[in-house]
Amino acid sequence: MSDQFDGGNRPPDGIDDTPTVTCSRCDAEWDLEYELETLRVGNRALERFALDHKRHTGHFPDEVRPWTAVCERCSDGDEFLSERPARRWAETHTRHTGHSVSLEHTDTETTVVDAGE
Numbered sequence: 027m028s029d030q031f032d033g034g035n036r037p038p039d040g041i042d043d044t045p046t047v048t049c050s051r052c053d054a055e056w057d058l059e060y061e062l063e064t065l066r067v068g069n070r071a072l073e074r075f076a077l078d079h080k081r082h083t084g085h086f087p088d089e090v091r092p093w094t095a096v097c098e099r100c101s102d103g104d105e106f107l108s109e110r111p112a113r114r115w116a117e118t119h120t121r122h123t124g125h126s127v128s129l130e131h132t133d134t135e136t137t138v139v140d141a142g143e
């Protein structure tokens with residue numbers, strides 16, 4: 027009888043060493059070393075990557091569930107990382123054009139910024 031159990035429940039080392047991001051539209055994967063080491067954005071690395079990816083490719087990577095603002099009249103619109111800039115875009119568009127704008131997040135939430143006075 028041996029009782030030399032060696033605690034096999036320990037997680038492997040380096041499990042969240044350098045976070046990675048995948049994008050199925052680009053069919054590629056990146057680590058965030060550039061964001062962490064060069065841009066030094068710390069825990070905003072994913073956010074920074076997502077914004078840069080959007081700026082240069084026109085879409086967000088897989089991990090990001092963007093807020094989408096879409097005008098119901100002229101189908102102008104844009105995607106944002108969080109609700110606040112999306113809502114600001116919607117309110118600004120409504121202010122200048124009088125159009126109503128839908129704010130969508132994932133498949134479940136949709137709110138409308140109305141053009142009401």
Ligand SMILES: [Zn+2]
Pocket residue numbers: 049050051052053079083085086087
């Ligand atoms: Zn991509």
Ligand SMILES: [Zn+2]
Pocket residue numbers: 097098099100101102119123125
């Ligand atoms: Zn519009």
